[in-house]
Amino acid sequence: MIAKLTEADRQTGREALVKVATALLVTHGADRLTLRALADAADMSRSTPYSYFRDKQDILDGIRAAGYGRLTARYETVLQAEADPLARLRRCSEAYVAFAMDEPAVFDLMTGTAIDRDRAAAELNAARDRFMRLAGGVLQACLDAGLITGNAVHVRVTTVASLHGLIHMVRAGHIDEETELRGHLARMLNMIARSILNRDHPEVRANPELMRLLA
Numbered sequence: 001m002i003a004k005l006t007e008a009d010r011q012t013g014r015e016a017l018v019k020v021a022t023a024l025l026v027t028h029g030a031d032r033l034t035l036r037a038l039a040d041a042a043d044m045s046r047s048t049p050y051s052y053f054r055d056k057q058d059i060l061d062g063i064r065a066a067g068y069g070r071l072t073a074r075y076e077t078v079l080q081a082e083a084d085p086l087a088r089l090r091r092c093s094e095a096y097v098a099f100a101m102d103e104p105a106v107f108d109l110m111t112g113t114a115i116d117r118d119r120a121a122a123e124l125n126a127a128r129d130r131f132m133r134l135a136g137g138v139l140q141a142c143l144d145a146g147l148i149t150g151n152a153v154h155v156r157v158t159t160v161a162s163l164h165g166l167i168h169m170v171r172a173g174h175i176d177e178e179t180e181l182r183g184h185l186a187r188m189l190n191m192i193a194r195s196i197l198n199r200d201h202p203e204v205r206a207n208p209e210l211m212r213l214l215a
Contacts, residue, residue, distance in 0.1 A: 014062060017042060018059075020038060025063060026105045030060065033056065033060070035059070038053075057119075061121035062121065064110050065124040066127075069127050071131055075134050078095055089139060093189055097185055100163075111164070147198055159192055162188055194214060
């Protein structure tokens with residue numbers, strides 16, 4: 001008689017298979033990522049993955065959730081290293097682009113289409129919500145301190161759209177990742193900063209670098 005998986009065993013096995021599935025995604029793309037392909041890559045019977053995933057969409061949701069976990073970890077590293085709200089906002093933007101460059105297949109899967117919360121796996125909704133709360137908190141801290149002006153949604157959409165545009169240009173070969181990306185990213189973030197920085201805030205006025213940027 002085959003022992004029934006405990007929830008802990010199922011979670012451990014699922015996490016391991018998500019790593020295998022991620023490797024398949026990177027190598028072969030989402031179209032060729034199936035439960036059968038996952039079983040073959042993991043060297044298990046073709047029925048075993050069904051103990052961990054309902055279907056292919058559930059596998060993709062697992063990859064997305066793990067990706068949001070890694071992206072969140074990058075933001076948390078920034079927050080641990082930086083105390084200044086404006087520095088956190090800029091470094092998190094840089095971390096977002098770095099993640100997209102380091103994990104393009106996973107990034108595209110995470111951001112290619114809107115997530116249907118009613119159909120998505122609970123772990124995906126939870127992972128995305130955690131990231132969005134963290135990222136939103138970084139922006140809101142700047143607004144609450146009066147360091148920047150504007151509507152939070154408008155600032156977020158403008159910033160994310162700009163970052164995605166830059167990422168696309170690198171992917172399309174218009175910008176060289178090794179020699180040009182860093183400079184273009186810095187100039188783009190400076191342009192966004194000039195449009196939202198509160199030049200009358202004492203901390204802004206006391207920062208020579210920010211005042212040179214606003215000059």
